[in-house]
Amino acid sequence: MDRNEFIRRTSSALGRERAQPPAWTTPGIEFRQRIMADRNREEMTQAFVASSRAVSVTVIETMRERLNASLAEAIGGIGAGSCLLADQPLFRELNTAGYLRAYLPVELWEESLTRQGAIVHAEKAGVGIAVADLAVAESGTVVVYSRSGVGRSVTLLPPATIYVVPQSVIRPRLTQVLEEIKHSENNEMSSSINFVTGPSATSDIELVRVEGVHGPMQVVYIIVKDI
Amino acid sequence: MSLQTSRLPLKKRIRRALSDDFMRASIAAAQDLINRKRQDRFAELGDIDSWREAAAEIRAHTLDHLDFYLDRFVTQAEASGCRVYFADDAAEANRIAAELLGSKKARKAVKSKSMVTEEIGLNEALQEIGVEVIETDLGEYLLQIDDADKPSHIVIPALHKDRERFRRVLAEKKGYSGDAAPENMTRFVRGILRQEFLTADVGITGCNFAVAETGTLVLVTNEGNGRFVTTLPKTQLVFLGMERLVPTLSDLDVLLTLLPRSAVGSRASVYTTLLTGPRRANELDGPDEIHIIIVDNGRSEVLGSPFRDVLRCIRCGTCMLECPAYRHISGHGYGALYPGPLGAALMPTLGGYPVFKEIVKICSLCGACDEVCPVKIPLHKLIFEHRRRIAEELGLNGRLEDGVFAGAAMVLGSPFIYRATTKAAFLANLAPRIGPVRSWTKSRCLMKIPTRRFRDWYKAHRAKEGS
Numbered sequence: 001m002d003r004n005e006f007i008r009r010t011s012s013a014l015g016r017e018r019a020q021p022p023a024w025t026t027p028g029i030e031f032r033q034r035i036m037a038d039r040n041r042e043e044m045t046q047a048f049v050a051s052s053r054a055v056s057v058t059v060i061e062t063m064r065e066r067l068n069a070s071l072a073e074a075i076g077g078i079g080a081g082s083c084l085l086a087d088q089p090l091f092r093e094l095n096t097a098g099y100l101r102a103y104l105p106v107e108l109w110e111e112s113l114t115r116q117g118a119i120v121h122a123e124k125a126g127v128g129i130a131v132a133d134l135a136v137a138e139s140g141t142v143v144v145y146s147r148s149g150v151g152r153s154v155t156l157l158p159p160a161t162i163y164v165v166p167q168s169v170i171r172p173r174l175t176q177v178l179e180e181i182k183h184s185e186n187n188e189m190s191s192s193i194n195f196v197t198g199p200s201a202t203s204d205i206e207l208v209r210v211e212g213v214h215g216p217m218q219v220v221y222i223i224v225k226d227i
Numbered sequence: 228m229s230l231q232t233s234r235l236p237l238k239k240r241i242r243r244a245l246s247d248d249f250m251r252a253s254i255a256a257a258q259d260l261i262n263r264k265r266q267d268r269f270a271e272l273g274d275i276d277s278w279r280e281a282a283a284e285i286r287a288h289t290l291d292h293l294d295f296y297l298d299r300f301v302t303q304a305e306a307s308g309c310r311v312y313f314a315d316d317a318a319e320a321n322r323i324a325a326e327l328l329g330s331k332k333a334r335k336a337v338k339s340k341s342m343v344t345e346e347i348g349l350n351e352a353l354q355e356i357g358v359e360v361i362e363t364d365l366g367e368y369l370l371q372i373d374d375a376d377k378p379s380h381i382v383i384p385a386l387h388k389d390r391e392r393f394r395r396v397l398a399e400k401k402g403y404s405g406d407a408a409p410e411n412m413t414r415f416v417r418g419i420l421r422q423e424f425l426t427a428d429v430g431i432t433g434c435n436f437a438v439a440e441t442g443t444l445v446l447v448t449n450e451g452n453g454r455f456v457t458t459l460p461k462t463q464l465v466f467l468g469m470e471r472l473v474p475t476l477s478d479l480d481v482l483l484t485l486l487p488r489s490a491v492g493s494r495a496s497v498y499t500t501l502l503t504g505p506r507r508a509n510e511l512d513g514p515d516e517i518h519i520i521i522v523d524n525g526r527s528e529v530l531g532s533p534f535r536d537v538l539r540c541i542r543c544g545t546c547m548l549e550c551p552a553y554r555h556i557s558g559h560g561y562g563a564l565y566p567g568p569l570g571a572a573l574m575p576t577l578g579g580y581p582v583f584k585e586i587v588k589i590c591s592l593c594g595a596c597d598e599v600c601p602v603k604i605p606l607h608k609l610i611f612e613h614r615r616r617i618a619e620e621l622g623l624n625g626r627l628e629d630g631v632f633a634g635a636a637m638v639l640g641s642p643f644i645y646r647a648t649t650k651a652a653f654l655a656n657l658a659p660r661i662g663p664v665r666s667w668t669k670s671r672c673l674m675k676i677p678t679r680r681f682r683d684w685y686k687a688h689r690a691k692e693g694s
Contacts, residue, residue, distance in 0.1 A: 006313040013531035019294035026477040028281035139494035189503035200451040204366035205409040215451025
């Protein structure tokens with residue numbers, strides 16, 4: 001069936017000849033925006049910490065100058081033997097790859113890799129590390145955009161993920177996050193925007209919660225309080 | 228699979244479901260657990276009625292202007308680099324998929340849980356052309372390797388089976404040698420499916436929501452399989468039920484707030500993925516191509532019928548978790564792809580009354596489902612309307628029922644016959660308990676009819692008091 005016929009048939013089911021643009025304002029935006037709106041930055045951060053811990057995420061708070069050390073500690077806590085680092089400005093500025101190489105093998109998700117080569121790195125790594133673009137206080141969710149230095153595989157294939165969460169990206173709830181996504185970079189949506197809330201989980205067998213089905217089994221958030 | 232999941236007659240299906248003690252206990256436990264969690268989550272949201280009202284308004288508005296939003300979505304999805312196809316029915320959707328996979332010389336597809344692909348029978352259609360389709364949701368995978376057993380719930384598909392059964396199936400079919408601990412079996416399946424993700428030619432998904440203003444596909448999952456099938460294979464095939472649209476990202480906020488809270492009582496599902504177009508030139512992973520097949524399969528007809536509201540459904544399964552009938556017979560008792568109150572309201576519209584006239588009887592019209600539906604579908608009213616049509620307009624309930632009601636009309640329509648029959652009604656006490664009477668008396672007592680009518684006694688009583 002072709003597009004015009006499909007749409008025309010839908011119109012006719014709705015009792016008109018052709019589609020008309022309707023007037024529409026999304027309902028209830030006021031009460032959605034009001035939720036948690038009265039929290040200050042620190043209260044919002046603590047709400048994010050609490051809801052993250054409620055979904056089995058390990059949360060560490062640090063400062064920018066201590067970030068590399070915090071990463072090394074978190075990697076030690078996970079017990080990962082190698083890591084895959086997203087190629088992002090913050091890590092470049094802090095020479096994170098260089099710092100971590102003193103402890104363990106580090107691969108970078110660089111644009112110069114081949115698709116297959118990059119996926120093999122991700123499959124072998126013990127932990128994937130990326131900076132979160134946004135975070136949701138209400139649900140303990142981090143948001144990552146796929147882009148050149150940040151492949152989808154970085155936060156998916158390794159058995160553990162560490163998300164670096166600048167405190168300034170924490171928002172009250174989805175309402176603000178989706179609003180920002182809508183107005184992101186030249187109005188062009190990233191090809192894949194992932195909202196992640198804790199380790200991969202299932203309750204498919206007798207309703208028993210098991211963490212680590214296909215995706216990461218352990219998730220760590222490192223909140224950087226001065227960026 | 229297709230719309231009908233069992234050819235057994237209604238009573239046999241129900242009897243079989245009722246005799247499965249394990250299944251009944253696990254459905255009851257799931258209902259109690261998730262309903263309690265849902266109430267906690269709803270309480271956190273403040274005025275839950277405002278949320279439900281907003282969600283209902285968004286879905287109703289979208290359906291009222293579905294032609295416009297479909298057109299807009301297609302324009303935006305194509306602009307982002309997706310290819311879009313339109314399928315009138317299951318056969319056409321399967322044909323498009325088969326041609327596409329054939330042209331790619333695909334041998335293996337990994338699929339994340341999708342109800343619409345179950346509805347059209349995609350797995351069977353692709354197997355016919357030699358493409359292996361692997362279910363990757365843990366529950367669906369365990370059912371698939373257990374000789375393609377049927378799901379009993381749309382969100383928690385394998386709730387009717389115990390861990391020992393899974394252990395045996397994994398041991399027999401996949402060489403598993405561990406114990407029946409859910410953690411260990413899950414790890415084992417993780418290892419198997421990881422290899423499948425890495426070697427599949429095509430990733431197949433459904434779509435929870437499609438955003439018209441941006442051409443974005445939204446996948447809501449917990450296990451991560453939805454992310455894998457949209458990360459590793461080079462080709463992605465998306466099946467989109469034509470009613471799954473939302474106008475804007477702001478509207479998506481409301482639905483993404485209510486869906487995980489309703490479905491499993493969580494503030495958010497572990498993964499929510501927003502996909503807009505295939506991977507960009509500077510990205511290393513993700514699909515090179517995304518093909519979206521928009522499926523009608525009876526929906527446009529429902530749209531033009533008095534049952535339009537059922538298309539608001541966001542497939543959370545809450546109505547099932549609240550339903551007293553579902554509690555006892557599970558999804559299998561309904562014999563339909565979509566069970567529970569949603570199934571009773573939806574199946575006759577998609578599959579027709581001749582096949583689904585009985586499913587509408589699995590409902591006491593208590594209305595508990597209406598009270599919890601996050602998009603406020605008037606489920607029990609729709610079910611009642613189906614029953615009315617089946618009885619009054621189509622006369623599909625059989626001669627016996629027609630006869631009974633014709634008899635009742637005669638008795639109630641004439642004072643003379645009414646008096647005569649009610650006076651003689653006690654004679655029914657002597658009737659043998661056979662036929663339809665027996666199926667009643669097997670589990671309930673039939674009241675003994677007194678020899679004297681109430682109104683006769685009352686008349687005599689008044690006369691005595693007055694004197």
